Amino acid sequence: MLFGLSLASPLLAQTPTAREPTAVIASRVEQARWSDPLEALGTLKSDESVTISATVTETIQSLEFEGGEHVEAGDVLVRLSNDQAQADLRAAKALRDQRQAQVDRLSQLQQRNLGTRAEAEDSRAQLRQAQAEVEALQAQLEDYTIQAPFSGVVGFRQVSAGTLVSPGTELATLDQLDRMKLDFQVPATALGSLAPGMSLTATSAAYPEASFQGEIAAISPRVDSVTRSASVRAILDNPERQLRPGMLMEVTVARRQRETLVIPEAALIPEGERHYVLVIQEGEDGKTVERRRVRVGERRPGEAEVLEGLTAGDLIVNHGAERVRDGDAVRLLGITDDETSVRELLRANRDAGDA
Structure with missing residues (x-):
């Protein structure tokens, strides 16, 4: 009598059940702008930037700003008292007018041969000197009105009206x-x-x-x-x-x-100096993964540059790679993108299971 199980035994007739596909989350290989x-x-x-200051010694007549406001080029910021300068200008103009009258008188006498040419030339030289003095005083008078050299934001004022200022005294700052x-x-x-x-x-x-x-x-x-x-x-x-x-x-x-291929850094499977990814393939019996070696370039937070081994649009395992081997069947829970994270996909699938 033979002991054991016959070929017709129902225990031997049973076959192992097929392994259920492993749930994974994937990402698309994208072509993106990259830099080091x-x-x-x-x-x-x-x-x-400039520090506003006076170029003459005088008291401040008025300040045309409070500080912190935007001003345009040419706007008046500070007016200095110019009474003395105005008086000097009026005296210079009076002297110029006197010299002009003298030139006119000597010119008339010369035309009637009653005056010498030397006297006429001397009077004209004195007129030019008087005119130059007027122009110099007019230019100096502009120093009593301080304007913004360019458009910008004026800083807080450092002085008040009535303050005696001298060349180099800081009145405010101006920044574009x-x-x-x-x-x-x-x-x-x-x-x-x-x-x-x-x-x-x-x-x-x-x-x-x-x-x-x-x-x-x-x-x-x-x-x-x-x-x-x-x-x-x-x-x-x-x-x-x-x-x-x-x-x-x-x-x-x-x-x-440059334009390059970019994948999530979490999709990389390092083995020594080599790197691999799991590429999801669509077959007649469903989705399976292929273990593929890739050459990695530069990295930035959360992303890696792929130089070889993938093409744009490939679907790779981003989450769950540690539970999958080459050739295993997988069940896709979702694909991450700029608006959908792994955490959101896991939460959505968990909520769907609870329902």
């Missing part, structure tokens, strides 16, 4: 804020990858939700022999005048801008 970022800290300066200069330092080793016209992004702790776009305007021709760094100047548009001189900015320069 260079980060630095910079300080803002006004596009144009529609455009800003941003100066920052870069290592000398990075100079080969920088050029005027390259775009950059700047942010400030004062406006954490905002970013300001600009471009490199100039690169210093000298490298500091101690720090081995060079100065770079960029220009930022500031139409709303949010930025102020002296602010600290975090700068990111976009170097080597």
Whole structure:
């Protein structure tokens, strides 16, 4: 008698059940704009900046600004007392008129041969001298009215009406804020990858939700022999005048801008120096994954550049790769994009299961 199970035994007739497809979340391989970022800290300066001061010693007659307001080029900011200058100008004009009358009289006498030519020439020279004195006093009189040399925002005034001021006394500041200069330092080793016209992004702790776009305007021709760094100047548009001189900015320069393939960094499967991804393939029996080696370029937060191994539009596993092997069947829960995250897809599928 043989002990054991016969071929007709129902236990042997049973076959293993097929493995259920593994649930995964995927992402599309996208062609996107990419650059190698260079980060630095910079300080803002006004596009144009000047300290308003007097050029003569006199008392302030009136101040035409309060501080903080926008003024146009040519607007009067300060008026100085000019009574003495006006009196000197009137005296100079009277002397000029006297010399003019003398020239006219001598010219008439010369025409009648009653005057000498030397006297006429001497009187004309005295008239030119008097006219020059009038013009000089008129030019000096302009110094008593201080105007804005360009359009900008005037700073707080430092003096009051009646104050005696002298040349060099600071009255206020004037800054042109529609455009800003941003100066920052870069290592000398990075100079080969920088050029005027390259775009950059700047942010400030004062406006954490905002970013300001600009471009490199100039690169210093000298490298500091101690720090081995060079100065770079960029220009930022500031139409709303949010930025102020002296602010600290975090700068990111976009170097080597190019179109390249981009995938979520979470989709990469590292093995030593190699990287792999799981590409979802559509077959007659459903979706399966193919383990594919890729060559990775630069990285930025949450994303990686792919140089070889994928094409735009490929569907790759972004979440759940640790539970899947090459050739396994998968069930797609959703595809992430700029508006849909992995967390949102997991929550949506969990809610659908509860329902």
